[in-house]
Each structure stands twice: as structure tokens, then as C-alpha cells.
Amino acid sequence: MPTLIVTTLDGTEHRVEGVTGRPVMEIIRDNGFTDMLALCGGARSCATCHVYVGPDQLALLPDMSEDENELLDSSSHRKINSRLSCQIVFNGALDGLHVTIAPED
Ligand code: FES
Incomplete structure (x- = not known):
């Protein structure tokens, strides 16, 4: 069972089951x-x-779109490893992906 x-x-x-084809959000x-409003x-x-x-897992993810980048810019909590979880579609290659829910602005 792949794990998120x-x-x-x-x-x-x-640790929860990662479901292939489903957005991480x-x-x-x-x-x-x-904790996550979405x-x-x-x-x-x-x-x-x-x-x-997880900083060492960023390379596993597809590049972010311009829209995602702009939305993240609106957050005062943005870090180098920030992503929108609705834009990450889980798959077997992401088994063990570690995400930390960011604080709300
Ligand atoms: S749920 Fe709104 S941008 Fe991801």
C-alpha cells in the first residue's frame, strides 16, 4: 500500500494510504x-x-504552473518547498511522500 x-x-x-490518481489535498x-481548509x-x-x-522529494513532483506559483506568492508562509496539495496527483512513484500542512494566512 503506497503511503502518504x-x-x-x-x-x-x-501515515495514510496514498491513492493513485487522487490529488493529495x-x-x-x-x-x-x-487543519486544511481547501x-x-x-x-x-x-x-x-x-x-x-519534504525538501528531498520536491524533484519527484511536476513543475508548478504559473497560477500555482502566483497563489503561493499570496501566502506569507511560503517557503522554498511550498506547493498546493490540490495540484499534486498522487501516484506510486510518490510512495512515502511527506507533506506538512502549512499555517493559514
Ligand atoms: S484547494 Fe484551493 S487552491 Fe487548492
Whole structure:
């Protein structure tokens, strides 16, 4: 079973099943984590699905779009490893992906 590792705002690390073909945001939401609002439901218009990706895993992800980059720029919590979790589609190559939910602005 591929695994997605999620660190919630309180610093607790959780291991959940990574579902191939599903956006990481939906996997987080469907596992009942309430730290992430994901207000636009994945329409790439809110940035409330902001996560920090394990720095050594960034290269596994496709490049971000201009829209994603601009939305992340609106966050005062942006870091070099910031991504929008609704834009990361999980697949087997991402087994063990570690994302940390970013604080809300
Ligand atoms: S859920 Fe709104 S941008 Fe990802």
C-alpha cells in the first residue's frame, strides 16, 4: 500500500494510504484532517491547501504552473518547498511522500 505521510499543525506525523490518481489535498481531506481548509475544492483559486513537501522529494513532483506559483506568492508562509496539495496527483512513484500542512494566512 503506497503511503502518504501528513504532518498536521500540531506537529503530529500521520501515515495514510496514498491513492493513485487522487490529488493529495483530497487524500488529506478524506482522511478527516481538519487543519486544511481547501476552500475552493481544488479549483486552484484559494491557496488554503498549502503544504510543505519534504525538501528531498520536491524533484519527484511536476513543475508548478504559473497560477500555482502566483497563489503561493499570496501566502506569507511560503517557503522554498511550498506547493498546493490540490495540484499534486498522487501516484506510486510518490510512495512515502511527506507533506506538512502549512499555517493559514
Ligand atoms: S484547494 Fe484551493 S487552491 Fe487548492
